[in-house]
Amino acid sequence: MRVRVPVPLPVRISVALPVLRRALTGLALALALTLGAGAVAAPAQASGYRYWSFWDRQGTTWTYATQGPATAHPSDGDVQGFRFAVSADSKDAATPRTAPTFDEVCASTPAKPGRKRVALALDFGTPQDAPGGETPPAARTACAQVPEDATTADALAAVAKPLRYNSAALLCAIAGYPHTGCGEQVSGKTRTKAPNQSAEPQDSAERSSDSGPSLGLLAGIAAILAVAAAAIWQSRRRPRD
Incomplete structure (x- = not known):
């Protein structure tokens, strides 16, 4: 039971x-x-700085300059570039989007005794990197012919005035762009895509x-x-x- x-x-x-x-x-x-x-x-909200970066052309490659334009002394035949963008640091900085050769920029500028020629590539950046209310000018190149002891800043002043600097001698504007601001911090930075980077959505x-x-x-x-x-x-x- x-x-x-x-x-x-x-x-x-x-x-x-x-x-x-x-x-x-x-x-x-x-x-x-x-x-x-x-x-x-x-993804974390990234922070960057809106500023002009300075570049040297080494062969076929843009290299971030190791010194500022006020202390750099280029040689005759050098190619240098400037790019306006939002960047976190030198490793993150966007390069100029054009890659001219010295002959392409300075072919019509004959050499002169006691002077040197420096090819400059000026990239004013994209609308996404522009300060509010401003539109970046089109990128351009210029051949600066300056005294042999001139700095890059001297070469830039010869072809891209007006320039604007802050009290710490930081280059704030080339050819008057941008009108305001100088190296200000930007939160939630939007990266500028490289020319060969796909913009298609996932x-x-x-x-x-x-x-x-x-x-x-x-x-x-x-x-x-x-x-x-x-x-x-x-x-x-x-x-x-």
Whole structure:
């Protein structure tokens, strides 16, 4: 003869609680990982500075200048460039978008004794990098013929006035652009795309991979909830003798 021995409700609950506690702990961990992954994946608001960067042309490559235009002394035949953009630092700075050769810029400027010729490429940047209410002029080149001991700043002043400097001798404007501002910090910077960089939006698969938790993670959370429910249901059954 089988005798049914009822298990008091407090006992059934005490049996189920460890299992339920483990299930809920796993669920909390999964949710924390989900939120943490979202925090890592979210792009941070970058900060940069809006300014004129200074470049030397080395062969076929623009190289960030190691000194300022007021102290640089180019040689006859050198090519130098300036680019206005929002950049975080020298590694992030955008190069001039044109790459002229010395012969292309200075072919019509004959050499003269006691003077040197410097080819300058002036890139006023994009509308996205312009200060509010201003429109960047078109990029241009110029051949500056200056005394042999002249600096890059002297060459720039010979072909691109007016120039504007701040009290710390930072170059703020070339050919009057921009009208205001000088190296100000810009939050939420928008990067300027390189000419060969695609501007097409991401496809749906790429967007879905960044839009939230993965399907596998959601399935894992559902499984944890199922285990918790099963534990509660099992604890409510009466054991048979």
